[in-house]
Amino acid sequence: MKRDYYEVLGVSRSASLDEIKKAYRKIAKENHPDVKPGDKEAEERFKEATEAYAVLSDPEKRAKYDQYGHAGVDFNGQGGFGGFGDFSDFADIGLGDIFEMFFGGGMGTGxxxxxxxxxxxxxxxxxxxxxxxxxxxxxxxxxxxxxxxxxxxxxxxxxGTNPRTCSQCGGTGQIRTVQRTPFGQLATTRTCNVCNGEGTIISTPCSxxxxxxxxxxxxxxxxxxxxxxxxxxxxxxxxxxxxxxxxxxxxxxxxxxxxxPDDFFERRGNDIYCEIPITFVQAALGAEISVPTLHGEVKMQIPEGTQTSKVFRIKGKGVPYRRGGGCGDQHVRVIVVTPTKLTERQKELLREFGRITPADQQMGKKTFWDRLKENVKDAIG
Ligand SMILES: [Zn+2]
Ligand SMILES: [Zn+2]
Missing domain, CATH: 2.60.260.20 (Urease metallochaperone UreE, N-terminal domain)
Known part of the structure; x- marks a missing residue:
C-alpha cells in the first residue's frame, strides 16, 4: 500500500510549493544514501520522498494526484508519466547535485x-x-x-611510460550522469574522483x-x-x-x-654631473686639468680667473641615448680649494701678493651677488 504523498512529506494538502520544497529538502538531506550509507530504511524514505516531491512540486501532476490519488500519477502503470526508472539511480548523484537539480544553484559548483x-x-x-x-x-x-x-x-x-587515459571519465576529467526523471532528462557533471579532473592517471611517476x-x-x-x-x-x-x-x-x-649610485658621477637623464677640485693658483692663472668621464679621462681648459663653482660643459661625454644618436654631456663644477697648513715662506709670498694687489682686484670687482648670479646661470646651463 502506497503512503499518501502529503503524509510522506509531512505537509498539509494546502501546502504551498515552498513548504513542499522545504519539507522535501529536509527529508532528502537526512536520508540521502551519502549521509546514511547502507541504511535501507533511510534509502526507502529518500526514494519515497523524492517520488512525492516529483509529483507535488508539479502543479499539473499535483492536480491529478489530488483528483485521482496514486492512480492518476502511477509511476509503474500506464496512467502516469512512466519511465521514471529506478529511484536508486539517485543514489549515484551527490547530495549537492540533487539540490542543484531541484532547487537550482547554491550547493554544487566547480x-x-x-x-x-x-x-x-x-x-x-x-x-x-x-x-x-x-x-x-x-x-x-x-x-x-x-x-x-x-x-x-x-x-x-x-x-618510457605514458600517463594512461582515465577509464572512469574517458579522459574528460568529468563524469556526466543523465537521469530520466519526472522533470525530464537531468544531466549532472562533476569532477572525476578517480583522476581528480586531470583526465589521465600516472601509474609510474617520474622519479x-x-x-x-x-x-x-x-x-x-x-x-x-x-x-x-x-x-x-x-x-x-x-x-x-x-x-x-x-x-x-x-x-x-x-x-x-x-x-x-656612483661615488664620483651623478646621472640626470643622459647627462653626467661631477665636481673637480682645483687649486687657487690654477683658478687664478688658468690651467689644463684632467677630468674623469665615463668615456675615460679628458683634458679640460680652465681659463684664467675662474671662480669656484663655475660649471663647464664637456659635450658628448655623458650617457649614450638608448635609441642611438650620441650621448648626453658631462657637467664639471670646479671647486677652488683654499690652501691650508702653509709654511712661513708660503705665507710670506701670499702676504706679498696681498700687499701689491688691491682688494677689489682680488675680488674681481664683482660683488657676492654678481658671482652668485653667474654661478646660477652656469648651473642652469
Ligand atoms: Zn577521470
Ligand atoms: Zn618528471
Missing amino acids: FRRQGPSRGADLRYDLTITLKEAAFGAKKEIEIPLTTTCQACGGSGAAP KCQGRGKVRERKRIQVNIPAGSEEGLSLRFSGKGEAGERGGPPGDLYVVLNIE
Missing part, C-alpha cells in the same frame, strides 16, 4: 575540469653599475623557478619530479643590458617565467634594473 593556465610572471631585480647602464653589459643571472620537468617532458610519468611534471631549479639566464639603460628599466624575457599548468604556456620573466 564541476568543470580546469583548463590549461599560464605560468606566473617573475620579477628579478638586477643591480648594475653606472658604467654598465651607460654602455651596456652582458650579465648572467640565476633565477629560482618552477620549470617543466625535462626528464618526463612535464607528463609526470616515468620516462625526478615525483609525478608533478614540474621541478624547482635555479636557471641561468643571459641578460643583455642595453647601452643607455635607465634606473627601473624592465627587460622582458618572454616565456622565461614559471611553467604553466596542464600544458599552459609559461609566464614571463622581468629583469628590473637598479643602478648603483
Whole structure:
C-alpha cells in the first residue's frame, strides 16, 4: 500500500510549493544514501520522498494526484508519466547535485575540469653599475623557478611510460550522469574522483619530479643590458617565467634594473654631473686639468680667473641615448680649494701678493651677488 504523498512529506494538502520544497529538502538531506550509507530504511524514505516531491512540486501532476490519488500519477502503470526508472539511480548523484537539480544553484559548483593556465610572471631585480647602464653589459643571472620537468617532458610519468587515459571519465576529467526523471532528462557533471579532473592517471611517476611534471631549479639566464639603460628599466624575457599548468604556456620573466649610485658621477637623464677640485693658483692663472668621464679621462681648459663653482660643459661625454644618436654631456663644477697648513715662506709670498694687489682686484670687482648670479646661470646651463 502506497503512503499518501502529503503524509510522506509531512505537509498539509494546502501546502504551498515552498513548504513542499522545504519539507522535501529536509527529508532528502537526512536520508540521502551519502549521509546514511547502507541504511535501507533511510534509502526507502529518500526514494519515497523524492517520488512525492516529483509529483507535488508539479502543479499539473499535483492536480491529478489530488483528483485521482496514486492512480492518476502511477509511476509503474500506464496512467502516469512512466519511465521514471529506478529511484536508486539517485543514489549515484551527490547530495549537492540533487539540490542543484531541484532547487537550482547554491550547493554544487566547480564541476568543470580546469583548463590549461599560464605560468606566473617573475620579477628579478638586477643591480648594475653606472658604467654598465651607460654602455651596456652582458650579465648572467640565476633565477629560482618552477620549470617543466625535462626528464618526463612535464607528463609526470616515468620516462618510457605514458600517463594512461582515465577509464572512469574517458579522459574528460568529468563524469556526466543523465537521469530520466519526472522533470525530464537531468544531466549532472562533476569532477572525476578517480583522476581528480586531470583526465589521465600516472601509474609510474617520474622519479625526478615525483609525478608533478614540474621541478624547482635555479636557471641561468643571459641578460643583455642595453647601452643607455635607465634606473627601473624592465627587460622582458618572454616565456622565461614559471611553467604553466596542464600544458599552459609559461609566464614571463622581468629583469628590473637598479643602478648603483656612483661615488664620483651623478646621472640626470643622459647627462653626467661631477665636481673637480682645483687649486687657487690654477683658478687664478688658468690651467689644463684632467677630468674623469665615463668615456675615460679628458683634458679640460680652465681659463684664467675662474671662480669656484663655475660649471663647464664637456659635450658628448655623458650617457649614450638608448635609441642611438650620441650621448648626453658631462657637467664639471670646479671647486677652488683654499690652501691650508702653509709654511712661513708660503705665507710670506701670499702676504706679498696681498700687499701689491688691491682688494677689489682680488675680488674681481664683482660683488657676492654678481658671482652668485653667474654661478646660477652656469648651473642652469
Ligand atoms: Zn618528471
Ligand atoms: Zn577521470
